[in-house]
Amino acid sequence: MTETVPTTIATIPAMTGTMGNATETISRLPGDPPAAASVARMIRVDHAGEYAAVRIYQGQLAALRARGKADLLRHMLTQEERHLATFDGLIADRQVRPTALLPIWHLAGFALGALTAALGERSAMACTVAVEETIDAHYQKQIAALDETEADLRATISRFRDEELEHRDTGLAHGAEQAPAYRLLRAVIKTGCRAAIALSERI
Ligand SMILES: [Fe+2]
Numbered sequence: 001m002t003e004t005v006p007t008t009i010a011t012i013p014a015m016t017g018t019m020g021n022a023t024e025t026i027s028r029l030p031g032d033p034p035a036a037a038s039v040a041r042m043i044r045v046d047h048a049g050e051y052a053a054v055r056i057y058q059g060q061l062a063a064l065r066a067r068g069k070a071d072l073l074r075h076m077l078t079q080e081e082r083h084l085a086t087f088d089g090l091i092a093d094r095q096v097r098p099t100a101l102l103p104i105w106h107l108a109g110f111a112l113g114a115l116t117a118a119l120g121e122r123s124a125m126a127c128t129v130a131v132e133e134t135i136d137a138h139y140q141k142q143i144a145a146l147d148e149t150e151a152d153l154r155a156t157i158s159r160f161r162d163e164e165l166e167h168r169d170t171g172l173a174h175g176a177e178q179a180p181a182y183r184l185l186r187a188v189i190k191t192g193c194r195a196a197i198a199l200s201e202r203i
Protein backbone atom coordinates (compact mmCIF):
# COMPACT_ATOMS: atom_id res chain seq x y z
CA MET A 1 0.00 0.00 0.00
CA THR A 2 2.67 2.49 1.07
CA GLU A 3 4.49 1.95 -2.24
CA THR A 4 1.59 3.45 -4.21
CA VAL A 5 1.54 6.79 -2.32
CA PRO A 6 4.45 8.54 -4.09
CA THR A 7 3.06 7.50 -7.48
CA THR A 8 -0.33 8.98 -6.65
CA ILE A 9 1.16 12.25 -5.45
CA ALA A 10 3.38 12.51 -8.54
CA THR A 11 0.37 12.28 -10.86
CA ILE A 12 -1.58 15.07 -9.18
CA PRO A 13 -0.02 18.09 -10.98
CA ALA A 14 -0.45 16.47 -14.41
CA MET A 15 -4.05 15.52 -13.67
CA THR A 16 -4.89 19.01 -12.46
CA GLY A 17 -3.59 20.43 -15.74
CA THR A 18 -5.72 18.06 -17.77
CA MET A 19 -8.78 18.57 -15.65
CA GLY A 20 -8.34 22.34 -15.86
CA ASN A 21 -8.63 22.19 -19.65
CA ALA A 22 -11.54 19.78 -19.48
CA THR A 23 -13.40 22.07 -17.08
CA GLU A 24 -12.86 24.99 -19.46
CA THR A 25 -14.37 22.99 -22.35
CA ILE A 26 -17.29 21.65 -20.33
CA SER A 27 -18.12 25.01 -18.74
CA ARG A 28 -19.23 26.49 -22.10
CA LEU A 29 -23.01 26.32 -22.23
CA PRO A 30 -25.47 27.05 -25.03
CA GLY A 31 -25.75 30.84 -25.13
CA ASP A 32 -22.15 31.42 -24.00
CA PRO A 33 -20.01 33.48 -26.41
CA PRO A 34 -18.80 31.24 -29.24
CA ALA A 35 -15.12 30.35 -28.98
CA ALA A 36 -12.82 32.11 -31.46
CA ALA A 37 -11.99 28.76 -33.03
CA SER A 38 -15.61 28.00 -33.76
CA VAL A 39 -16.15 31.45 -35.33
CA ALA A 40 -13.05 30.88 -37.47
CA ARG A 41 -14.51 27.56 -38.59
CA MET A 42 -17.75 29.33 -39.54
CA ILE A 43 -15.90 31.91 -41.62
CA ARG A 44 -13.80 29.19 -43.28
CA VAL A 45 -16.79 27.10 -44.32
CA ASP A 46 -18.90 30.09 -45.39
CA HIS A 47 -16.05 31.41 -47.50
CA ALA A 48 -15.77 27.95 -49.12
CA GLY A 49 -19.52 27.80 -49.71
CA GLU A 50 -19.73 31.21 -51.34
CA TYR A 51 -16.67 30.38 -53.44
CA ALA A 52 -18.39 27.20 -54.63
CA ALA A 53 -21.65 29.09 -55.26
CA VAL A 54 -19.85 31.52 -57.58
CA ARG A 55 -18.37 28.56 -59.45
CA ILE A 56 -21.76 26.78 -59.73
CA TYR A 57 -23.41 29.84 -61.32
CA GLN A 58 -20.38 30.38 -63.57
CA GLY A 59 -20.72 26.76 -64.71
CA GLN A 60 -24.44 27.16 -65.35
CA LEU A 61 -23.87 30.36 -67.31
CA ALA A 62 -21.16 28.71 -69.40
CA ALA A 63 -23.65 26.00 -70.38
CA LEU A 64 -26.74 28.22 -70.75
CA ARG A 65 -25.18 31.51 -71.91
CA ALA A 66 -27.49 32.24 -74.82
CA ARG A 67 -30.66 30.86 -73.24
CA GLY A 68 -33.61 32.55 -71.60
CA LYS A 69 -32.54 32.07 -67.99
CA ALA A 70 -29.09 33.65 -68.43
CA ASP A 71 -30.20 36.99 -66.94
CA LEU A 72 -31.54 35.26 -63.84
CA LEU A 73 -28.31 33.31 -63.45
CA ARG A 74 -26.22 36.47 -63.92
CA HIS A 75 -28.26 38.22 -61.20
CA MET A 76 -27.68 35.34 -58.75
CA LEU A 77 -24.01 35.14 -59.72
CA THR A 78 -23.57 38.85 -58.95
CA GLN A 79 -25.05 38.32 -55.48
CA GLU A 80 -22.80 35.28 -54.85
CA GLU A 81 -19.77 37.33 -55.92
CA ARG A 82 -20.73 39.91 -53.31
CA HIS A 83 -21.13 37.23 -50.65
CA LEU A 84 -17.71 35.83 -51.56
CA ALA A 85 -16.09 39.28 -51.49
CA THR A 86 -17.43 39.79 -47.95
CA PHE A 87 -16.02 36.45 -46.76
CA ASP A 88 -12.73 37.16 -48.57
CA GLY A 89 -12.57 40.31 -46.41
CA LEU A 90 -13.40 38.39 -43.21
CA ILE A 91 -10.76 35.73 -43.99
CA ALA A 92 -8.16 38.50 -44.37
CA ASP A 93 -9.26 40.70 -41.43
CA ARG A 94 -9.52 37.86 -38.94
CA GLN A 95 -6.58 35.90 -40.32
CA VAL A 96 -8.63 32.77 -40.81
CA ARG A 97 -6.99 30.02 -42.84
CA PRO A 98 -9.14 29.30 -45.91
CA THR A 99 -10.01 25.67 -46.52
CA ALA A 100 -7.30 23.69 -48.30
CA LEU A 101 -10.09 22.29 -50.48
CA LEU A 102 -10.68 25.48 -52.53
CA PRO A 103 -9.01 23.98 -55.67
CA ILE A 104 -11.47 21.07 -55.42
CA TRP A 105 -14.48 23.35 -54.96
CA HIS A 106 -13.19 25.42 -57.91
CA LEU A 107 -13.57 22.38 -60.18
CA ALA A 108 -16.48 20.62 -58.47
CA GLY A 109 -18.62 23.78 -58.26
CA PHE A 110 -18.16 24.61 -61.94
CA ALA A 111 -18.76 20.97 -62.94
CA LEU A 112 -21.96 20.76 -60.88
CA GLY A 113 -23.27 23.96 -62.47
CA ALA A 114 -22.29 23.02 -66.02
CA LEU A 115 -23.57 19.44 -65.79
CA THR A 116 -26.94 20.32 -64.31
CA ALA A 117 -27.38 23.13 -66.87
CA ALA A 118 -26.42 20.71 -69.66
CA LEU A 119 -29.39 18.58 -68.55
CA GLY A 120 -31.63 21.59 -69.15
CA GLU A 121 -32.79 24.85 -67.58
CA ARG A 122 -35.10 23.11 -65.14
CA SER A 123 -32.28 20.86 -63.92
CA ALA A 124 -30.12 23.94 -63.43
CA MET A 125 -32.93 25.41 -61.31
CA ALA A 126 -33.24 22.12 -59.39
CA CYS A 127 -29.53 22.40 -58.59
CA THR A 128 -30.12 25.94 -57.30
CA VAL A 129 -32.98 24.76 -55.08
CA ALA A 130 -30.91 21.89 -53.63
CA VAL A 131 -27.85 24.06 -52.97
CA GLU A 132 -29.74 27.01 -51.51
CA GLU A 133 -31.90 24.82 -49.26
CA THR A 134 -28.74 23.32 -47.83
CA ILE A 135 -27.11 26.72 -47.34
CA ASP A 136 -30.29 28.04 -45.71
CA ALA A 137 -30.20 25.28 -43.07
CA HIS A 138 -26.46 25.81 -42.58
CA TYR A 139 -26.78 29.59 -42.16
CA GLN A 140 -29.76 29.14 -39.81
CA LYS A 141 -27.60 27.02 -37.49
CA GLN A 142 -24.85 29.62 -37.50
CA ILE A 143 -27.27 32.48 -36.84
CA ALA A 144 -28.59 30.55 -33.81
CA ALA A 145 -25.05 29.87 -32.53
CA LEU A 146 -23.80 33.48 -32.80
CA ASP A 147 -24.53 35.96 -30.01
CA GLU A 148 -24.17 39.73 -29.46
CA THR A 149 -20.36 39.49 -29.41
CA GLU A 150 -20.62 38.63 -33.12
CA ALA A 151 -23.62 40.79 -33.98
CA ASP A 152 -22.07 42.10 -37.23
CA LEU A 153 -21.20 38.64 -38.49
CA ARG A 154 -24.64 37.37 -37.53
CA ALA A 155 -26.31 40.25 -39.41
CA THR A 156 -24.16 39.57 -42.48
CA ILE A 157 -25.02 35.87 -42.50
CA SER A 158 -28.67 36.70 -41.94
CA ARG A 159 -28.69 39.08 -44.92
CA PHE A 160 -26.97 36.52 -47.14
CA ARG A 161 -29.40 33.83 -45.98
CA ASP A 162 -32.30 36.01 -47.17
CA GLU A 163 -30.68 36.21 -50.62
CA GLU A 164 -30.04 32.44 -50.70
CA LEU A 165 -33.76 31.98 -50.03
CA GLU A 166 -34.53 34.32 -52.93
CA HIS A 167 -32.34 32.12 -55.11
CA ARG A 168 -34.21 29.02 -53.95
CA ASP A 169 -37.53 30.73 -54.73
CA THR A 170 -36.22 31.74 -58.16
CA GLY A 171 -35.39 28.09 -58.82
CA LEU A 172 -38.84 26.98 -57.71
CA ALA A 173 -40.53 29.70 -59.79
CA HIS A 174 -38.63 28.60 -62.90
CA GLY A 175 -39.49 24.95 -63.09
CA ALA A 176 -37.05 23.24 -60.69
CA GLU A 177 -39.69 20.77 -59.57
CA GLN A 178 -40.45 19.83 -63.20
CA ALA A 179 -36.84 18.79 -63.82
CA PRO A 180 -36.42 15.12 -64.74
CA ALA A 181 -35.77 13.01 -61.60
CA TYR A 182 -36.11 16.19 -59.50
CA ARG A 183 -36.32 14.42 -56.13
CA LEU A 184 -33.30 12.24 -56.81
CA LEU A 185 -31.23 15.11 -58.24
CA ARG A 186 -32.11 17.33 -55.30
CA ALA A 187 -31.31 14.62 -52.74
CA VAL A 188 -27.94 13.78 -54.34
CA ILE A 189 -26.88 17.43 -54.55
CA LYS A 190 -27.96 18.14 -50.97
CA THR A 191 -25.97 15.16 -49.70
CA GLY A 192 -22.94 16.38 -51.65
CA CYS A 193 -23.31 19.92 -50.28
CA ARG A 194 -23.58 18.67 -46.70
CA ALA A 195 -20.43 16.60 -47.14
CA ALA A 196 -18.64 19.61 -48.64
CA ILE A 197 -19.70 21.72 -45.66
CA ALA A 198 -18.43 19.14 -43.14
CA LEU A 199 -15.11 18.84 -44.97
CA SER A 200 -14.61 22.59 -45.38
CA GLU A 201 -15.13 23.23 -41.67
CA ARG A 202 -12.30 20.85 -40.81
CA ILE A 203 -9.76 20.81 -43.64
FE1 LIG B 1 -24.28 33.07 -51.33
Ligand SMILES: [Fe+2]
Pocket residue numbers: 053080132163164167
Ligand atom coordinates in the same frame (compact mmCIF):
# COMPACT_ATOMS: atom_id res chain seq x y z
FE1 LIG C 1 -27.13 31.66 -53.30
